[in-house]
Each structure stands twice: as C-alpha cells, then as structure tokens.
Amino acid sequence: xxxxxxxxxxxxxxxxxxxxxxxxxxxxxxxxxxxxxxxxxxxxxxxxxxxxxxxxxxxxxxxxxxxxxxxxxxxxxxxxxxxxxxxxxxxxxxxxxxxxxxxxxxxxxxxxxxxxxxxxxxxxxxxxxxxxxxxxxxxxxxxxxxxxxxxxxxxxxxxxxxxxxxxxxxxxxxxxxxxxxxxxxxxxxxxxxxxxxxxxxxxxxxxxxxxxxxxxxxxxxxxxxxxxxxxxxxxxxxxxxxxxxxxxxxxxxxxxxxxxxxxxxxxxxxxxxxxxxxxxxxxxxxxxxxxxxxxxxxxxxxxxxxxxxxxxxxxxxxxxxxxxx
Numbered sequence: 001x002x003x004x005x006x007x008x009x010x011x012x013x014x015x016x017x018x019x020x021x022x023x024x025x026x027x028x029x030x031x032x033x034x035x036x037x038x039x040x041x042x043x044x045x046x047x048x049x050x051x052x053x054x055x056x057x058x059x060x061x062x063x064x065x066x067x068x069x070x071x072x073x074x075x076x077x078x079x080x081x082x083x084x085x086x087x088x089x090x091x092x093x094x095x096x097x098x099x100x101x102x103x104x105x106x107x108x109x110x111x112x113x114x115x116x117x118x119x120x121x122x123x124x125x126x127x128x129x130x131x132x133x134x135x136x137x138x139x140x141x142x143x144x145x146x147x148x149x150x151x152x153x154x155x156x157x158x159x160x161x162x163x164x165x166x167x168x169x170x171x172x173x174x175x176x177x178x179x180x181x182x183x184x185x186x187x188x189x190x191x192x193x194x195x196x197x198x199x200x201x202x203x204x205x206x207x208x209x210x211x212x213x214x215x216x217x218x219x220x221x222x223x224x225x226x227x228x229x230x231x232x233x234x235x236x237x238x239x240x241x242x243x244x245x246x247x248x249x250x251x252x253x254x255x256x257x258x259x260x261x262x263x264x265x266x267x268x269x270x271x272x273x274x275x276x277x278x279x280x281x282x283x284x285x286x287x288x289x290x291x292x293x294x295x296x297x298x299x300x301x302x303x304x305x306x307x308x309x310x311x312x313x314x315x316x317x318x319x320x321x322x323x324x325x
Contacts, residue, residue, distance in 0.1 A: 028124060032124075034060075045150060059080060063234075064077070077102065088112060091110075092108055110304060112127045126148070183290065188322060215236060225249050228246070244262065246273075274288065
C-alpha cells in the first residue's frame with residue numbers, strides 16, 4: 001500500500017493523505033496530468049472514474065464521473081486554481097449534476113496536491129480543506145477517506161505501466177461512451193511548439209496530410225472564437241478531394257480549444273472536437289475528445305481508418321516539422 005499516513009484535523013477542517021512511490025517525480029506527476037492514467041486510479045475499484053475533460057492548467061477544468069457496479073453514475077469536477085509543474089496543483093473539487101453543472105446541494109472542497117522527490121522515488125501529499133465542520137463530517141460519513149485509500153491503492157500498477165502512455169506508443173483511440181471517443185498521443189515537442197503547429201497555416205500544410213498521396217490544398221485557420229475554418233485535401237493526381245469546415249467555439253492558448261466539424265458538401269451531422277495539450281515526459285500529450293451524435297456515426301468514422309490516418313500525420317509532424325521549429 002503506497003499510503004504512509006492519513007491525518008484528520010477537525011480543528012483546521014483538513015484531511016491529509018501522504019503516499020510514496022518508487023518512481024521518479026516526473027512519472028508520478030504525469031499520472032495526474034494524463035487523463036488516461038488518472039481515471040485508472042481516481043475512483044475506487046468498484047467505482048472507476050471516466051474523465052471527459054481534463055485541462056491540467058491554471059484556470060482549466062476537469063469533468064469526470066464514477067460508474068458503480070449497477071451502472072449508477074456519480075459526477076464530479078475540478079476547477080484548477082493553481083498549477084506549478086512538478087511541484088503542486090490546487091483544485092476546487094465538487095459534485096456535478098447529470099448535465100455537468102456544479103451540484104450546489106453538495107459541499108465542495110479545496111484540494112492541494114504537493115509533489116516531492118524522496119531517496120527512493122517520489123511522494124504526493126493530498127491536503128483536502130473543508131468549508132465547515134458539518135461538511136467534513138458529511139463527506140467522511142460518505143466514506144471519502146476510505147474511498148481515497150482504495151483509489152490510491154491502485155496507483156502502483158498504473159505507475160508500473162509506462163509503456164501504454166510513453167512517447168512512441170503511437171495514436172490511441174478509446175471509446176468513452178456511445179457518443180464520445182478520445183484520441184491520444186504524446187508528441188515529441190514542447191507545448192508551445194505543438195500548439196503553433198496546429199494553428200500556423202504554413203506548418204499545417206506540411207504535416208496534416210494523412211496518407212502519403214494526399215496534399216492539403218485549402219488551409220483557412222480560425223483565429224478567434226466564432227471564426228470558421230476550412231481544410232481541404234486532394235490526391236496528387238487531383239482525382240479525389242474532400243474537406244472539413246467548422247466553427248471555433250472555445251480557445252485557451254496554448255492548452256485547449258473546442259471546434260465543430262462537418263464534411264464539406266454534405267448536410268450530415270457534425271461532431272464537436274475538444275483539443276487539450278498537456279506537458280508530459282518526452283513531449284506534449286495531445287488529447288482530442290470527439291462527440292458524435294450517435295454510436296452509428298461513431299463506428300462509421302472509426303471504421304474508415306481514422307486512427308491510422310491521424311498517426312501518419314502526427315508522425316510527419318514530429319519528423320518533418322517539429323525538428324525544424
């Protein structure tokens with residue numbers, strides 16, 4: 001069990017949990033920064049977590065839900081107050097309603113996660129600050145301390161599984177629900193480099209190509225919220241052409257943006273794409289949460305070889321663009 005102590009302080013309205021691991025500090029930090037890893041231990045074994053948003057940056061937000069053995073769901077959120085890379089981060093942690101809005105009938109907490117190196121690896125100390133004695137008593141009665149202990153008891157296995165999350169593991173596609181798919185990849189480049197490569201038209205034309213026999217013939221980038229983007233591709237012989245257009249809905253440079261996407265020339269349903277960039281060991285974790293209107297369209301798109309095409313583009317981004325940026 002990695003937990004070395006659990007201290008409850010009713011006078012100061014805090015609960016502090018300390019855990020130590022035999023891994024480098026960077027590895028432990030990344031387990032919290034990467035939603036693919038975080039959701040493998042944030043919920044207890046019988047209530048695993050699913051993160052549908054994870055903006056690991058000051059001013060960012062995370063949304064998640066835990067699913068019980070009977071399919072029941074309990075939703076929560078983090079609002080990031082402060083992030084100091086490899087040192088600490090602070091969030092407001094609370095409960096959400098079914099539509100994702102904060103549940104004001106339930107207490108929220110301030111949580112501070114502090115990280116430090118140890119002679120044998122690294123340590124994380126989680127200090128939870130409650131708003132009142134009643135809230136502390138209510139949440140402890142709900143089993144918060146036991147649930148956290150069970151959740152952190154899963155971390156050793158997650159931390160040992162470096163191969164699934166490290167740079168070089170390629171583009172991964174994860175079906176979250178009937179309408180949600182998460183595409184993830186660690187890109188060998190800094191946060192600012194990867195963000196620029198997604199927003200500089202000259203750079204986009206060099207890497208966002210898909211298979212080798214296609215070229216980008218239209219690249220109109222949306223710069224401000226409300227702007228429209230247009231991307232079109234054509235085979236080298238000019239025999240085939242397709243493209244996508246959409247609107248920029250949200251932008252928080254250099255770590256998050258939300259866009260819509262629809263194939264040009266069709267009146268079919270559109271998707272919503274949430275791009276999140278997070279610094280991790282070896283580069284920048286790129287995560288795209290795609291919202292489809294239904295499972296049928298989700299499966300149709302995945303069957304086109306979307307993941308392979310994205311991997312070809314990301315590999316080109318690393319090899320031909322980021323090495324020169």
